[in-house]
Amino acid sequence: MDAIILQILNGLDKGSAYALIALGLTLIFGTLGVVNFAHGALFMIGAFCAVTLSRLFNLSHEVEVPGQTDFLGNPLKKDVPYLHDIFGEATGSAIIDWSVPLAILFAIPIMIAVGVIMERGLIKYFYKRPHADQILVTFGLAIVLQEIIKYYYGANPIPTPAPDAFKGSFDFGAMIGFAENTIIYPYWRLVYFCFAAVIIGAVFAFLQFTTFGMVVRAGMADRETVGLLGINIDKRFTIMFGLAAAVAGLAGVMYVPINPPNYHMGMDFLVLSFVVVVVGGMGSLPGAVAAGFLLGVLESFASMREVIDLIPGINQVIIYLVAIIILLTRPRGLMGRKGVMED
Amino acid sequence: MSKTTLTRRGVLKTGAVAGAGLALPTYLSAAGHEGFTNAPTGSTVTLGFNVPQSGPYADEGADELRAYELAVEHLNGEGDGGMMNTFSSKALQGNGILGKKVEYVTGDTQTKSDAARASAKSMIEKDGAVMITGGSSSGVAVAVQALCQEAGVIFMAGLTHSNDTTGKDKKANGFRHFFNSYMSGAALAPILAANYGNDRKAYHLTADYNWGYTTEEAVKTSTEALGWETVAAVRTPLTQTDFSSYIAPVLQSGADVLVLNHYGGNMVNSLTNAVQFGLRDKLVNGKNFEIIVPLYSRLMARGAGENVKGIFGSTNWHWSLQDEGTKAFVKSFGTKYGFPPSQAAHTCYVQALLYADAVERAGSFNPCAVVEALEGFEFDGMGNGPTLYRAEDHQCFKDVLVVKGKENPTSEFDLLEIVEVTPAAQVTYDASIFGGELGTCNPGA
Numbered sequence: 159m160d161a162i163i164l165q166i167l168n169g170l171d172k173g174s175a176y177a178l179i180a181l182g183l184t185l186i187f188g189t190l191g192v193v194n195f196a197h198g199a200l201f202m203i204g205a206f207c208a209v210t211l212s213r214l215f216n217l218s219h220e221v222e223v224p225g226q227t228d229f230l231g232n233p234l235k236k237d238v239p240y241l242h243d244i245f246g247e248a249t250g251s252a253i254i255d256w257s258v259p260l261a262i263l264f265a266i267p268i269m270i271a272v273g274v275i276m277e278r279g280l281i282k283y284f285y286k287r288p289h290a291d292q293i294l295v296t297f298g299l300a301i302v303l304q305e306i307i308k309y310y311y312g313a314n315p316i317p318t319p320a321p322d323a324f325k326g327s328f329d330f331g332a333m334i335g336f337a338e339n340t341i342i343y344p345y346w347r348l349v350y351f352c353f354a355a356v357i358i359g360a361v362f363a364f365l366q367f368t369t370f371g372m373v374v375r376a377g378m379a380d381r382e383t384v385g386l387l388g389i390n391i392d393k394r395f396t397i398m399f400g401l402a403a404a405v406a407g408l409a410g411v412m413y414v415p416i417n418p419p420n421y422h423m424g425m426d427f428l429v430l431s432f433v434v435v436v437v438g439g440m441g442s443l444p445g446a447v448a449a450g451f452l453l454g455v456l457e458s459f460a461s462m463r464e465v466i467d468l469i470p471g472i473n474q475v476i477i478y479l480v481a482i483i484i485l486l487t488r489p490r491g492l493m494g495r496k497g498v499m500e501d
Numbered sequence: 502m503s504k505t506t507l508t509r510r511g512v513l514k515t516g517a518v519a520g521a522g523l524a525l526p527t528y529l530s531a532a533g534h535e536g537f538t539n540a541p542t543g544s545t546v547t548l549g550f551n552v553p554q555s556g557p558y559a560d561e562g563a564d565e566l567r568a569y570e571l572a573v574e575h576l577n578g579e580g581d582g583g584m585m586n587t588f589s590s591k592a593l594q595g596n597g598i599l600g601k602k603v604e605y606v607t608g609d610t611q612t613k614s615d616a617a618r619a620s621a622k623s624m625i626e627k628d629g630a631v632m633i634t635g636g637s638s639s640g641v642a643v644a645v646q647a648l649c650q651e652a653g654v655i656f657m658a659g660l661t662h663s664n665d666t667t668g669k670d671k672k673a674n675g676f677r678h679f680f681n682s683y684m685s686g687a688a689l690a691p692i693l694a695a696n697y698g699n700d701r702k703a704y705h706l707t708a709d710y711n712w713g714y715t716t717e718e719a720v721k722t723s724t725e726a727l728g729w730e731t732v733a734a735v736r737t738p739l740t741q742t743d744f745s746s747y748i749a750p751v752l753q754s755g756a757d758v759l760v761l762n763h764y765g766g767n768m769v770n771s772l773t774n775a776v777q778f779g780l781r782d783k784l785v786n787g788k789n790f791e792i793i794v795p796l797y798s799r800l801m802a803r804g805a806g807e808n809v810k811g812i813f814g815s816t817n818w819h820w821s822l823q824d825e826g827t828k829a830f831v832k833s834f835g836t837k838y839g840f841p842p843s844q845a846a847h848t849c850y851v852q853a854l855l856y857a858d859a860v861e862r863a864g865s866f867n868p869c870a871v872v873e874a875l876e877g878f879e880f881d882g883m884g885n886g887p888t889l890y891r892a893e894d895h896q897c898f899k900d901v902l903v904v905k906g907k908e909n910p911t912s913e914f915d916l917l918e919i920v921e922v923t924p925a926a927q928v929t930y931d932a933s934i935f936g937g938e939l940g941t942c943n944p945g946a
Contacts, residue, residue: 316804344745344778418773462746
């Protein structure tokens with residue numbers, strides 16, 4: 159029982175990332191009808207917003223350390239962040255320590271701008287082209303974006319830790335009556351899950367309870383009729399692209415303490431996120447979220463030693479296996495609507 | 502039905518060719534070879550540096566390339582000479598190799614076997630490279646080594662740690678200076694016993710490919726010989742990015758040690774996840790929970806950040822060694838590039854010099870002459886103490902470093918501290934234990 163609870167918990171944080179990326183993908187597909195293979199790159203750019211802010215906070219000047227030498231025998235120089243000079247050591251260190259959560263504020267305008275530029279500058283020219291063309295151009299864009307990031311940040315992962323207050327783990331098992339050390343869960347993963355839940359809730363509320371959201375939903379249902387009513391639906395869809403980019407970016411920002419970011423992290427998530435969208439049902443927002451969590455949990459179960467011993471290699475194929483089964487039994491996915499991507 | 506016509510002239514011709522063929526084995530000695538692949542004819546000789554310039558190990562590849570460029574400078578008599586001044590062999594004069602100026606071409610392995618073979622093939626066929634060297638992966642090393650064997654050029658492996666490179670997949674034209682999984686296990690075991698005792702329960706997470714298996718096997722064998730029990734060994738997909746679902750059950754298994762047989766991005770993420778789960782703060786079986794990373798790389802340790810603190814592992818070489826060879830190389834590399842070299846850079850630099858030296862001593866670029874010159878070659882002054890290039894498997898035997906993540910690093914390069922320099926004798930093994938056939942050298946053409 160404890161092992162099952164443990165894997166459900168693990169699956170939830172993994173599913174949170176899948177759900178957030180898939181949510182953005184579905185928003186773009188549902189509004190603009192574009193299959194955006196550059197969406198993983200937006201997740202990666204979000205992560206690098208956190209890295210960039212952390213580096214900005216750590217901008218330093220060098221101070222000689224008396225009595226110590228560097229590897230070449232020259233006097234050792236220590237980096238002292240400018241924030242220490244401006245705010246004092248304690249406050250400066252605290253700001254640096256909280257760079258990841260603060261990067262949320264930094265990333266939102268950047269990601270919206272990146273999304274809008276991407277849509278206006280490139281993707282809008284492919285609205286009327288076949289999906290295959292859209293996939294090719296967005297996939298190419300993803301490669302360009304990741305190579306740009308690699309050029310400036312290198313190929314190695316860059317450690318960007320969570321604030322000290324969220325380091326380590328807590329004994330969830332002991333809290334619910336199990337033996338000590340049976341169900342351990344890191345604080346930051348709990349934060350990530352809660353953050354994902356808030357973002358998903360906010361996106362749904364925005365679409366459900368605002369006039370803007372109502373118009374977008376109407377546009378998703380019947381773009382032409384909304385246009386005939388004199389509403390500039392294209393402008394709203396561009397904003398939705400920016401919003402989807404921001405959602406992917408925020409998912410990336412908060413993910414960096416879980417695994418140090420590198421330039422290909424977007425690609426690592428992209429394929430799985432597409433499977434999530436297809437399993438959830440093309441164009442279905444609740445489907446994307448539900449499938450994200452479902453596949454995250456299943457992936458966790460499949461990596462249990464007992465399961466691998468029983469079915470070797472299951473951990474590598476579980477998501478695709480489940481996708482095949484769901485698509486065979488429900489060809490439109492879990493919550494897919496009739497007419498989406500169907501002739 | 503076919504008709505055979507024998508003529509006197511035909512018999513003489515055939516006899517002459519057959520006679521020459523039979524005489525060939527005794528003729529294959531240094532300096533006597535003429536026809537071989539890419540025999541340099543002009544005033545220059547071209548070497549092929551096949552390193553990952555894209556993909557996840559691109560930073561490691563960039564450091565390898567820096568080292569090769571430095572080696573070429575030194576071979577051509579430019580710069581301060583680096584390790585050529587401390588190398589026990591004095592055959593290299595700083596006038597290129599055999600008086601020919603050293604030039605080079607580069608290829609991108611992308612850390613993919615097929616891409617690495619394609620780039621090596623192109624450097625051999627189009628650019629006339631007489632030797633191929635570099636790489637950051639055992640899969641790539643084994644694939645390129647086999648290609649070089651077929652093509653008749655020498656392969657001087659870069660960073661490759663699997664036992665197979667000079668074990669079951671060894672080739673006569675291939676040579677490895679870097680250490681291997683067996684040596685890591687043999688070097689680590691006594692340090693682990695001294696620090697963690699003989700009564701431990703180990704849980705292995707192993708990257709699901711060739712290098713992972715040989716490393717797991719080596720560490721298991723060494724630690725079980727100490728009296729440790731292996732609770733479980735779980736294979737993780739090479740493409741895995743989040744290891745939480747593999748790490749979470751570790752505590753439930755009753756293990757008190759986690760061995761991460763991972764390298765590169767896998768190592769960075771699995772170690773980060775293990776620390777996140779607070780494993781190192783736990784008390785299991787009345788002992789502190791410990792994590793071990795059998796193969797450390799400074800470049801990768803940087804990715805894991807402060808999570809490496811206090812964690813044991815092994816490494817081929819480290820810039821903080823205080824022998825004359827290391828000091829000369831670090832000074833030379835650090836002055837040119839502004840930071841200390843990685844172990845990948847070191848092994849590549851040394852391999853380039855060892856190849857050049859072998860050619861000088863052999864008096865020929867012929868691969869078979871080079872093989873003869875390198876087999877059983879003993880040298881010193883290259884940063885690892887007295888070293889032997891064993892003839893039986895073309896593996897270097899030298900001291901191995903056991904290192905630990907530093908508690909208080911003074912810079913982003915100062916992440917590991919040397920705990921023990923394990924003598925070569927302690928990590929030497931019988932060449933036959935990993936199987937494979939060296940075969941005979943192939944001069945090509």
